[in-house]
Amino acid sequence: xxxxxxPTSMLQALLTMPVKRAAAAPFAPPAAxxxxxxxxxxxxxxxxVQMLVALAAATNEPRRDPARDAEEALDELERLHAxxxxxxxxxxxxxxxxxxxxxxxxxQEAELAQLxxxxxxxxxxxxxxxxxx
Numbered sequence: 001x002x003x004x005x006x007p008t009s010m011l012q013a014l015l016t017m018p019v020k021r022a023a024a025a026p027f028a029p030p031a032a033x034x035x036x037x038x039x040x041x042x043x044x045x046x047x048x049v050q051m052l053v054a055l056a057a058a059t060n061e062p063r064r065d066p067a068r069d070a071e072e073a074l075d076e077l078e079r080l081h082a083x084x085x086x087x088x089x090x091x092x093x094x095x096x097x098x099x100x101x102x103x104x105x106x107x108q109e110a111e112l113a114q115l116x117x118x119x120x121x122x123x124x125x126x127x128x129x130x131x132x133x
């Protein structure tokens with residue numbers, strides 16, 4: 001019978017060797033094995049940053065984050081509800097909610113668009129209540 005040689009026989013030999021158990025000390029890598037964190041050294045060229053600043057300044061309409069807009073509307077609704085519980089809503093709050101419905105955008109993401117539609121519907125209901133009462 002021919003014994004196989006090569007990596008398979010070496011693996012079999014390693015698997016059959018008795019294992020030495022270390023004391024119950026926790027594993028700690030040697031100090032030389034622990035590397036210090038390396039700080040990133042890549043910095044953007046100054047021309048690129050200047051170009052981005054110029055481009056941002058050149059746009060007429062500031063970019064709006066739809067998620068931030070939705071959060072802003074919810075905050076205004078919470079303030080309105082707090083004012084209603086205290087007695088009467090402030091006119092500024094009503095105007096802020098009307099302004100939000102006029103300037104809100106349509107996000108690309110379907111779920112966020114649906115959420116903003118729901119928020120707008122809630123605002124319109126609250127505005128209708130205020131005009132009626």
